[in-house]
Amino acid sequence: MKQLEYNAHSLNDTDNLGRVLASCLPGGTTVALCGTLGSGKTRLVQALAAACGIPEGLALSPTFVLCNEYHGRRTLYHFDAYRLKDEDEFLQLGPEECFASPAITLIEWADRVESCLPDSRLEVQIEVVAETGRRFQLTARGEALERALDEAAKLLGEQCRPLKE
Amino acid sequence: MNVLALETTCDETAAAVVTGDLTVRSSVVASQDKLHERFSGVVPEIAARAHVERILPVIDEALRRANVGLQDIDAVAVANTPGLAGSLLVGLVAAKALCVAVGKPLVAVNHVHAHIYACRMASGKNVFPCVGLVVSGGHSNLYRCEAPYDFRYLGGTIDDAAGEAFDKVAAMLGLPYPGGPAVSRVAQQGSRTAYRFPRSFLNDDSRFDFSFSGLKTAVRYTIAGKGNPELQKCELPDSQVSDIAASFQEAVVDCLVGKALLAARRTGLPTLCVGGGVAANGRLRQRLADETQRAGVELHIAPLHLCTDNAVMGALAVERLKAGLTEDLTLDVFPGLLRS
Numbered sequence: 250m251k252q253l254e255y256n257a258h259s260l261n262d263t264d265n266l267g268r269v270l271a272s273c274l275p276g277g278t279t280v281a282l283c284g285t286l287g288s289g290k291t292r293l294v295q296a297l298a299a300a301c302g303i304p305e306g307l308a309l310s311p312t313f314v315l316c317n318e319y320h321g322r323r324t325l326y327h328f329d330a331y332r333l334k335d336e337d338e339f340l341q342l343g344p345e346e347c348f349a350s351p352a353i354t355l356i357e358w359a360d361r362v363e364s365c366l367p368d369s370r371l372e373v374q375i376e377v378v379a380e381t382g383r384r385f386q387l388t389a390r391g392e393a394l395e396r397a398l399d400e401a402a403k404l405l406g407e408q409c410r411p412l413k414e
Numbered sequence: 415m416n417v418l419a420l421e422t423t424c425d426e427t428a429a430a431v432v433t434g435d436l437t438v439r440s441s442v443v444a445s446q447d448k449l450h451e452r453f454s455g456v457v458p459e460i461a462a463r464a465h466v467e468r469i470l471p472v473i474d475e476a477l478r479r480a481n482v483g484l485q486d487i488d489a490v491a492v493a494n495t496p497g498l499a500g501s502l503l504v505g506l507v508a509a510k511a512l513c514v515a516v517g518k519p520l521v522a523v524n525h526v527h528a529h530i531y532a533c534r535m536a537s538g539k540n541v542f543p544c545v546g547l548v549v550s551g552g553h554s555n556l557y558r559c560e561a562p563y564d565f566r567y568l569g570g571t572i573d574d575a576a577g578e579a580f581d582k583v584a585a586m587l588g589l590p591y592p593g594g595p596a597v598s599r600v601a602q603q604g605s606r607t608a609y610r611f612p613r614s615f616l617n618d619d620s621r622f623d624f625s626f627s628g629l630k631t632a633v634r635y636t637i638a639g640k641g642n643p644e645l646q647k648c649e650l651p652d653s654q655v656s657d658i659a660a661s662f663q664e665a666v667v668d669c670l671v672g673k674a675l676l677a678a679r680r681t682g683l684p685t686l687c688v689g690g691g692v693a694a695n696g697r698l699r700q701r702l703a704d705e706t707q708r709a710g711v712e713l714h715i716a717p718l719h720l721c722t723d724n725a726v727m728g729a730l731a732v733e734r735l736k737a738g739l740t741e742d743l744t745l746d747v748f749p750g751l752l753r754s
Contacts, residue, residue, distance in 0.1 A: 286582050287634035291573060291627065306623070307750065310574045312581075313552035314424060315498050318749060341463050343500055380640045 251395040252412035255385040255405055256378075262408065263289060266385060267296025270371075271323065273401045275393050276351035279367050281359030284375030289383055290357045293373065294327055297355070301325065311357070316342055324352035330361040339365050369394055386412070415488045417735065418476065418512070419728025420469070422505030423497030423525040424552065427468035430725035431480035431487075434732060436535060439480035441726045444468045462500030469508050476725070484516050489740070491731030493525040495748035496553075502747035510743050519740040521731040524752065526553055527565045528727035529689035533714035534562065535729055541687050541714050545677045549670060549698075550690030551577035555751070556622045556677050559687070562733035568677055569622025570751070576666055577692045579626035583633050583662050587655050597659045598695055604656030606664040609636055613665050616672050624669055633662050663697055671701045678711045689716040689727070 257263045274280070282290040291310045298308035303321035311317045311329040319325045326347040333339050339362040347354040348367050359366060369391025376384040389398040402409055415434030421427070427444040477483065492509035494502055513520045530546035546557040546565065554577075555570035574582070577594060584593025589600065611632050614625035636658060638648050650658070670692075678686055686706055692698065693715050706713040720726060734740075 285634075286586055287627075287631035289631075295573070306570065306572045309571060309751075310578055310627070312578045313550075313575060314496070314749075316749075318499070341500075342498070343462075377634075377640075380635065 251389045251398050253387050253398060253402055253409050254412055255387065255409040257381075257383045257385060257408070258379075259381050260292070263292055263383060264296045264299070266405065267293055267298075268300040269401050269404045271297050271300035273397045273404065274353055274371065275397055276323075276353070277348070278353050278394065278397070279348055279370040280353065280355045281363075281366055281370055281372045282355060282357045282375070283360045283372065285377065288375040288377050290375060293375070293385075294325070294355050294357070297353075298325055324350070326350075326352050326354040328354065328356040330356060330358040333361065336362050336365050371398070415732075416480070416482055416486050417489045417491055417521070417729070417731050418473070418487045419491040419523065419725045419731055420473070420505045420509050421493050421525070421723060421725040421728055422465045422469065422501050423493050424501060424723060426723040427465050427472050428723060428725035429469075429472045429476035430728060431476055431482060432726065432729040432732060434736075436729055436732060438535070438726050438729070439482065440476045440478075441724060442472050442476045442479065443722075443724050444472050462498070462504055465501050465504035469504055473508065473512075484512065487512070487516060487518060489519045489521050489731065489735050490516075491521040491523050491728050491734075493523045493528060493728060494745060495522075495524055496751045497525060497747075497749060499747055499749040502749060506745065506747055510745070513743070519735065520743065520745060521734050521739070522741045522745055523728050523731050523734070524565070526555060526751070527557070527559075528730045529553075529716070530557065530559060530565075530687045531562060531730040532689045532716035532720040532724075532727040533687035535726055536717045536720055537714050541685055543683050544685035544687045544714075545674060545681060545683050547670065547674045547677075547686065547688045548690045549576045549688070549692035551575055551581065551692075553690060553751070554624045554626070554670070554692075556673060558677070558681050558683065562730055563737050563739055567752075569624070569673070571624040571626060573625050573627035574630060576624070576626060576670060577690070579630050579666060580663075580692065582630050583659070586634055586637055587650070587659060589655075589659075594692060594695060597663055598697065600652075600656045601660035601663045601697065602656075604653070604658070604660030606660045608657035609661035611636075611661055611665040613668050613672075616669050619676060622673050622677055624673065626666065626669075629662065629665055633658060663695070667695070667698050667701050670698060671705055674702070675705055675709055675711070678706075678709065685712040685714065687714045689721060691722050694718050694721045
C-alpha cells in the first residue's frame, strides 16, 4: 500500500489531478471516491474525463442513473452508490464486468460498497478545507497501482507529499 | 390501433396500452400498484434484475386492464434511451420478443422526449412545435421540439440534475427522502431572499445550460462553513432550515424558468411544455405560470401522475408509428443522453 496527499487550492489544481490520473492510471483501474456531499467527487471525475477528451456536459453525476459510461481516448465507467440501499444492489448493477474490462471504473460513495471492490484499487478520499481548497488523500493498493502512484507523484510536484510507504 | 408501451429506463417498471387516437386504455407502474403478491411479496427498488422479475406481470396486468390480448396489439414501443444499460435491456428484450411473437413492428422511444410528450397526453391537443423542458432526478434538459419525432437538444445540466440537487440539499438539511417534496414543504415557511445562492449561467444568454453542483456546494458552505468537513454536527434552527430551503429552491427555479423562457424567446416558439419529476414542484409550477403568461407563451405542465416515470408517455410511439418510424430487431440501447 502506498499513500500520498495532494493539496488542491483551486479548481485548476483539481483539473491537474484529473489530468495526471488520466495519464498514469493503467487500464482496468478501479478508483474508489469518498468524501462528503459537495466535496467534489463528480468534479474530479469530470476533470479526468476532460483529460481523456470526453466533451464537457457528458460526464454528469450518476446519482440517479447509477452508472454512466463515457468513451474518449479512454473508456470510463462512472458509478454512484449514494442512492443504493446495500451492497447487493450495487452488485446487481454489474460492476464486476467493468472491473474486469480495460476501462477505468470510478465509484462515488465507494465506502458504502467497500466489500464489493477489487483488492487492487486506488482510493481517493476528498476533504473540504476551504471554498475551493480540497485535500486529496490517494491510497494505492496493489503493485501496479503503487507504481502508477509514484508516477503521479512526480507529475503532481510540490503540492503532494508521501504519507506512507 | 393499440400500442403496448414499455418503460424500464431507471427504477420503474411500467407498461401501458394506448390507442391510435391517444386514448389510454391501461397504465401500470410497478411501484405504485398493489401487485405485491404477483412479485412474490418483494418489490426491489433498483436495478435490472428487479425489472426482469416485474416486466412480465406488469405487461400482463396492462393487457388485462385494457381488456385486450396480445393478438390485439398493433405495435410494441420501448424506451431504449437514456438510462441504465441493464435496465434498458430488459425492456428492449421484452419488446423484441413480443414483436417476434405477434409479428408486429417495434417502435423506439426516447425516454426524455416522452417526458415532454406527457404534456401532449394531458392536454388532449397538439402542443407542437414547442420548447420542451425536462426536469427530474436524472435530467435537466431543454429541447426545441418541432414535432413529436423531431426534438433538438438545446442545452442541459453539465453536472447534477435539478432533482438530484433537491435530494442532496434535503440530506444536508436533515430532511427526509425524497428531497423534492421535503424541501418544498419547509420552504413555504422560509424567506426566498434570505440567502443569495449562485445561479450558474443565468446571465449568460449564449447557452441553454444548467449547473447545480456549485449551488449544492454553496448550500453546504452556508450550513457548515467553508472549511468544515463535519456537516452532520451542524444543528440548525427550523427557521434557518426553512430560509435555506426557500432560497435554494428559488435559485433552482430562477435557472429553470429563466432558461426555458430564453429558449422560447430565441426559438420564437409559442408553447412551453414541462415534464419530469421536478415539474411537480409547486413553486416551479407557479413561477412558470406567472412568467409564461407575462411573456405570452402557452404553458403545459405534465400532471403529477405523468411527471414521474410511466409508460403512458410512451404514446409518443403512436406518432412515430404514424410517421413510419419503426425499428428492426437490431435496435440497441443507448444509456447516455443523445444530444440531438
